Amino acid sequence: MFSEGLVIALTAVLGGTVSVVLAIMIIRQWDGIRSAPPRAAPENRLESRxxxxxxxxxxxxxxxxxxxxxxxxxxxxxxxxxxxxxxxxxxxxxxxxxxxxxxxxxxxxxxxxxxxxxxxxxxxxxxxxxxxxxxxxxxxxxxxENTGIIVDSLAQQAMEEELEMLRGAMDQTPALIWRQDAQGRITWANSTYLRSVEERADGRLDWPLPPLLDLSDPLAGAHAQPPRARMESNGVISWFECYTHHAGDETMMFALPADAAVRAERSLREFVQTLTKTFADLPIGLAIFDRDRNLQLFNPALLDLTGLPTGFLTARPTLFDMLDKLRELRMVPEPKDFRSWRQQMNKLENAAATGRHVETWLLPGGQTYRVTGRPHPDGAVAFLFEDITMEMSKTRQFRARLLMANHVLDGIEDALAVFDPNGELITLNQSYRDLWQDEPDTLSAALAHWQERIETGPGFQALKACLTAAGHAQRDHGAISGPDGKLLRWSVSTLPGGQRMLRFRGPESLWEQPEKHADEPRQPRAVGAKHAALSQ
Incomplete structure (x- = not known):
């Protein structure tokens, strides 16, 4: 019994010991597997990456x-x-x-x-x-080298798509884009720049790339903002606006096409030069003020007409400064006082800014100026100074001569009236007014008035036919019964320009006869003569 129990006990102890040893060995083996370096990928997989x-x-x-x-x-x-x-x-x-x-x-x-x-x-x-x-x-x-870099496939795909988009944008842009180092050597350029280099070099493309634009050229507009540069290729000159961006020791250059802007500026410059030459030859003084009423442009005639100093005008004075200077030079109408003068000038400025305004200045020196104010775009205003002294003098002379001619016409005993080819009345004299008690506007109105006041007959019909005929009438003279029953002789004359002059003349009294004794009866011969005249 004792020996059997001892055997069983020793067997149990030995089994537990073996179990513990096996467990320790398994744990150590597991730790060794976990701590061992990963196995290298197969050669073909490593080579592909x-x-x-x-x-x-x-x-x-x-x-x-x-x-x-x-x-x-x-x-x-x-x-x-x-x-x-x-x-x-x-x-x-x-x-x-x-x-x-x-x-x-x-x-x-x-x-x-x-x-x-x-x-x-x-x-x-x-x-x-x-x-x-x-x-x-x-x-x-x-x-x-000697490293395996593992990149997330989704991130790699996103970066490649973005890179492809950026490359496409840089290659499709019409601008010249390049990068250069501190020594001015070009280290990168887009497709537009490369194509331009190939066109200039007959298809050759050597590195480092040659520069296409020279910003130091004084004719290239380096003073402009942004600077401009020009490029000549096959006899054609192209203009570019250049922008720079510094990135460390290198500089990114962007050259945008500016041909349209250069053409527009050249056209504007030529247009301004043409206007300047035209203004210089004008006899009318010109002064243009901007929206702040500062002088921007004037021509030499303004100096001659106003006597303003050249230095004063080139200093770009304001409108009211110039008007005050004209007042000092006695080149404006003499005002009663300064307040009324200022109100008058304010009225002139406001009227010129809102619409065309014309004034006539009678200067103390006897000259007469016409001042015209006209609005311009963007609130600007232009003033024109014109010397009309000679014109006013001729107008006065013409009016005096016309008045004298009217007095001469009024002094003629014959009744006169002149009509244009369209039948409009041009002029008549006082004898006509006294005779017919009328001042018609047209020939048709005159004929209607005559027909109401006289006895019509063959003589009146002949007069009407002569005045209304398109061509030459058969008769240009005759006689009619006047408004007072007396006989009137008429005649029509053709004047230059198709105008016609009608003349009425009273003949010697057909009723007058030599004196006879009172007891002698009056002969009725005149009555027969009157009726004979009306039949003409």
Missing amino acids: LQPMVFLFQDRMLIDATAPARTLLSRMPAPGRDWDRLMQWIGPRFTEAEQRLTALPQHEDIELTGEGGTGSARLRLTAENIGDGILRISLTDPTA
Whole structure:
């Protein structure tokens, strides 16, 4: 019994010990598995992610390339051969890379380190001339060697889409965009700039790129804001407005087409020059004031007419300053007092600003000026000063002569009336008014008035036919019965311009006879003569 119990106890102790040892070994094995480094991916999977960028060229013709290399070439927007597209990408990053690759001897290699890059990356270019014109070019990033960089696929896709959109926008813009370093060397340019370089270089594209615009050219409008520069290509001159943006040691340059603005400014300048020459030859004084009533433009005639000093006008005085100066020079109408003068000038300014306003100034020196105020766009106002002294003198002379002519006509005993070809009355004299007691406006009104006051007969019909006939009438003279029953002789004369003058003349009294004795009867001969005259 005792031995059996002892055996059972020892067996139990031994089993527990073995269980503990096994548990410890399992735990240690599990910890070792968890702490062990991850196993490397298969060779084919690693190669697909970290495949190098290698190009094989034979006489500048691409014969083979790795997948990343082909991807780089496919994203280069410049047309042409694969070699040219690669040089476009390499040129800004490796100085004189194309020249050194072209002159590389056989079975030799070179290694170049990039001068710039994004962030802290500095690319490395390795080239080897294998022979038979075959050139092997490798591009690597030293900061990424021997490391596996895992990128989120969604983030990578989003960045590539945004990059593609930005590249498309930069390549499709009509503006010239480029980047240059502190020494003025161009390190990057968009497709528009590259195409312009190819047009000027007959299709060649060498790095570093030549500058297309020169802002230091004094003829290019460097004083303008923004500065302008011109570019000549095949005899055609194009203008650009240039903007700069500094990014560290480099400068981004943006040149926007400005041909339309330059043409508009040139047309405006030529138009202003034409107006200036025209104003200079005008005998009328011109003064244009802006919306603040400061003088902006005047012509030489203003100096001659007003006597204002040239220095005073070139200082751009205000309208009221100029009017006060004219008052000092006694070149304005003499006012009763200063208050009335100021009110008169305020009225002139307000009337000119709201619409055309004309005043006649009788100057103390005997001259007569016509002052015209006219509104201009944007609240400006223009004043025209015209010397009408000679015109007023001739007008007075003409009026005096016309009055004298009227007096002469009124002194003629014959009744006169002149009608134009349309039958409108031009003039008549006092004898006509006294005879007919009327002053008609038209020939038809005169005929109607005559017909009401006299006995019509063949003589009146002949007069009417002569005055209303389109051509030459058969008769231009005759006799009618006057408004007082007396005989009137009439005649029609043609004047220059188709005007016609009608004349009424009273003959010697047909009733007068030699004196006879009172007891002798009066002979009725005159009655017969009167009726004979009316029948003419």
